[in-house]
Amino acid sequence: MTDYPTLHMMIEGERVTAGSRRTFDVVNPVSGDTLAELPLADGADLDRALDAAQRGFGRWRYTPAAERARVLHGAAALIRERAEALARTATMEQGKPLAEAKLECMAVAAWFDFAAGECQRLYGRELVRPVGQRSVVRWEPVGPVAAFAPWNFPLANPGRKLGAAVAAGCSIILKSAEETPASALGVLQALYDAGLPSDVAQAVFGVPDEVSRHLLSSSVIRKLSFTGSTMVGKHLAKLAADNMIRTTMELGGHGPVLVFGDADIDKALATAASGKTRNAGQVCVSPTRFIVEENVFERFRDGMAERLAATRVGNGLDKDTQMGPMANARRPDAIGKFVADAKDRGARLATGGERIGNQGFFFKPTVLSEVPLDAEVMNEEPFGPLALVNPYAGEDAMIAEANRLNYGLAAFAWTSDVQRQRRIADQLEAGMVGINTHAIAGPDAPFQGVQWSGHGSEDGPEGVKACMVVKAVHEA
Incomplete structure (x- = not known):
């Protein structure tokens, strides 16, 4: 050192x-x-x-x-x-x-x-x-x-x-x-x-x-x-x-990601998985609540679990590392508590859910699905490598869930329907919206939230x- x-x-x-x-x-x-x-x-x-x-x-x-x-x-x-x-x-x-x-x-x-x-x-x-x-x-x-x-x-x-x-x-x-x-x-x-x-x-x-x-x-x-x-x-x-x-x-934020059946699911998965593990999920605009249309829910959930399970976690100085440790001792404990509470309330664990080893602050990238809305993690920002994947029936229900919380920093949506893209951009309550992209920051673009x-x-x-x-x- x-x-x-x-x-x-x-x-x-x-x-x-x-x-x-x-x-x-x-x-x-x-x-x-x-x-x-x-x-x-x-x-x-x-x-x-x-x-x-x-x-x-x-x-x-x-x-x-x-x-x-x-x-x-x-x-x-x-x-x-x-x-x-x-x-x-x-x-x-x-x-x-x-x-x-x-x-x-x-x-x-x-x-x-x-x-x-x-x-x-x-x-x-x-x-x-x-x-x-x-x-x-x-x-x-x-x-x-x-x-x-x-x-x-x-x-x-x-x-x-x-x-x-x-x-x-x-x-x-x-x-x-x-x-x-x-x-x-x-x-x-x-x-x-x-x-x-x-x-x-x-x-x-x-x-x-x-x-x-x-x-x-x-x-x-x-x-x-x-x-x-x-x-x-x-x-x-x-x-x-x-x-x-x-x-x-x-x-803080609690980034909702709307995934519709007409989206390019493979591209959405690749983008969302890398976004979720970026900086071990310790990003205020990290994609967190994946609000997925019912007809592609299982494909998206299983694809996300497969990608996160394959993430190479290790020392950030090693060239092959894709996700490093969490930043301090508080974070793995916090994520572990969120996972335990969600499972106790009936959520399904698709991958991860536990620390890695007993040295440092490593936590496995995690996917929880069918997470009840009263689970703590559905209402508090996890700030870690934790993806929450739930099925929804149609656009109105999906937008309602995206806007359910008082947080309004970043929101994302994946759809090939141009008219829907415009409706979503109008209706999502967030300071920044990404449509078919998670790249929402740049030196020339304002970075801000609304509400909490x-x-x-x-x-x-x-x-x-x-x-x-x-x-x-x-x-x-």
């Missing part, structure tokens, strides 16, 4: 090490062994980060868009140059296959490049007024941002938040997950090395509730960007409300504008 980086926080450009601070053990999910100790911020560290963010905003908000774009393009180039090392670090601390981690690096670089262009396209507008009067509408940076990123995409989640704030002209304090700190630090370092002033972006780690309460109670913070569970998102939204802090919330899956956007022009406010100026 000698190639795992030394850990620190970044405050005003200084690498803040443990010293007398509390620490957190960063663990390799393959073995359960400790990779390194991460220093956790105390109150003085957070105050120092807030002071730096306030100064950095005063500088960066007036930095020309061309300069902000230069930094972002430069960081994108560095991310691509360092992709091999960054991806290896992400795999070591999070577990995903190395190929997935490399794709994550490319996604960060693509987002930085898009955000670099977008910060030069933040046009306002001039209103029609009588001669001698002038009224303009302007977009301005909202102010210092507090950003909280989870462990499932340890490179992409910090990259999304850093890129949006930097492009908009904001400063940012980033608190990434303590389980995956080195990846976030690598992305931030690329920005520094590309010329970002050290007081514009800070990276802290700590006890999550302590850090969030401290930052969100400060008058410095003007924007909260959070990716994580719905439960934690609701808690943070309440804290933000006390200071009327603007929020972007990318929260959150509000506000990341990525696309909307992601940059989420870090801005509108000002109307009237002159006479």
